[in-house]
Amino acid sequence: MTDAGFNEIARAIRAVSGLALSADKGYLLKARLAPMMKQRGLASLTDLASRLPTAEGPALLREMAEATTTNETSFFRDVTPLRQIAEVVLPELDAARPAGAPIRVWSAACSSGQEAYSLAMAAEEAGSRRRLDILGTDLSAAMVERARAGLYTAFEMERGLSTAQRTRWFREERSGWRVAEAVRRCCRFEVLNLLGDLRSLGTFDIVLLRNVLIYFDPPTKERVVAACAAHLAPDGVICLGATETLLGLQAPLAPVAGLRGVWRRA
The missing domain is CATH 3.40.50.150 (Vaccinia Virus protein VP39)
Incomplete structure (x- = not known):
């Protein structure tokens, strides 16, 4: 089951980076954000979402946007x-x-x-x-x-x-x-x-x-x-x-x- 905080975080990330995360990407999102959540002692996406309206929200959002960016590339790709x-x-x-x-x-x-x-x-x-x-x-x-x-x-x-x-x-x-x-x-x-x-x-x-x-x-x-x-x-x-x-x-x-x-x- 997708974490209850998924929708709020997905909307926030989309507003910053344009990344469109469908509802079935809850586990993927949590995996991408796991390191920053662990660093802050947060157990769920809901806990993370609760931090967005606080003073640390802008920095958190930038970090989330970077963490969810796909960096797949290679020399002479296509x-x-x-x-x-x-x-x-x-x-x-x-x-x-x-x-x-x-x-x-x-x-x-x-x-x-x-x-x-x-x-x-x-x-x-x-x-x-x-x-x-x-x-x-x-x-x-x-x-x-x-x-x-x-x-x-x-x-x-x-x-x-x-x-x-x-x-x-x-x-x-x-x-x-x-x-x-x-x-x-x-x-x-x-x-x-x-x-x-x-x-x-x-x-x-x-x-x-x-x-x-x-x-x-x-x-x-x-x-x-x-x-x-x-x-x-x-x-x-x-x-x-x-x-x-x-x-x-x-x-x-x-x-x-x-x-x-x-x-x-x-």
């Missing part, structure tokens, strides 16, 4: 759209941009940074000479710190990377494998909530909004897509995950013919 961006979209944008101007990329919900670094590697492998300015953002401060460090475990290195890529783009250290400086200098990372104030971001040529919308309900999907599209250059593109689509949603974008998961202003 590689086809990344290759399309590197081999088709970047040359088009390069031809349309003045000499010396960087191509700005936003990796939204970047988790621990593999997506941002993968695109930087793919661009180099495709022969791109245009400077990339890649901004990775995530709700989780812990993930952003990992992304900034650019240090990955042996297990993470085995997911999506070839031996040649590992040799070319990483340096082995005692505590893991660190992304080479040539790749790291293209990327920077910041904590950002996609449902928050995005006005400071500026305009991007490419937005990677991959494997994010699957966690939202339709109204939240529309809100996030509209917010991202508002920061897209007129000829820029948004790239979605393999299982994501905007069909059936009110969105100011249309699919790009011949490119999988790539959308442009309608």
Whole structure:
């Protein structure tokens, strides 16, 4: 049976991060929040919910939002759209941009940074000479710190990377494998909530909004897509995950013919 505090906590988390938790996710929610509940001596979600109206409520809510964020990622995940961006979209944008101007990329919900670094590697492998300015953002401060460090475990290195890529783009250290400086200098990372104030971001040529919308309900999907599209250059593109689509949603974008998961202003 779902804890009586589930609905209140689910509503609070949804308001902060947009994550839609159905009623059958009570056990999952309690498992994700178990460490912070144990730390505070709380036995149930109801006990946790009772703390939300108190002075510690805002800090608790931020911690809950981070704890329930899914940080699944890997290098070159769903590689086809990344290759399309590197081999088709970047040359088009390069031809349309003045000499010396960087191509700005936003990796939204970047988790621990593999997506941002993968695109930087793919661009180099495709022969791109245009400077990339890649901004990775995530709700989780812990993930952003990992992304900034650019240090990955042996297990993470085995997911999506070839031996040649590992040799070319990483340096082995005692505590893991660190992304080479040539790749790291293209990327920077910041904590950002996609449902928050995005006005400071500026305009991007490419937005990677991959494997994010699957966690939202339709109204939240529309809100996030509209917010991202508002920061897209007129000829820029948004790239979605393999299982994501905007069909059936009110969105100011249309699919790009011949490119999988790539959308442009309608």
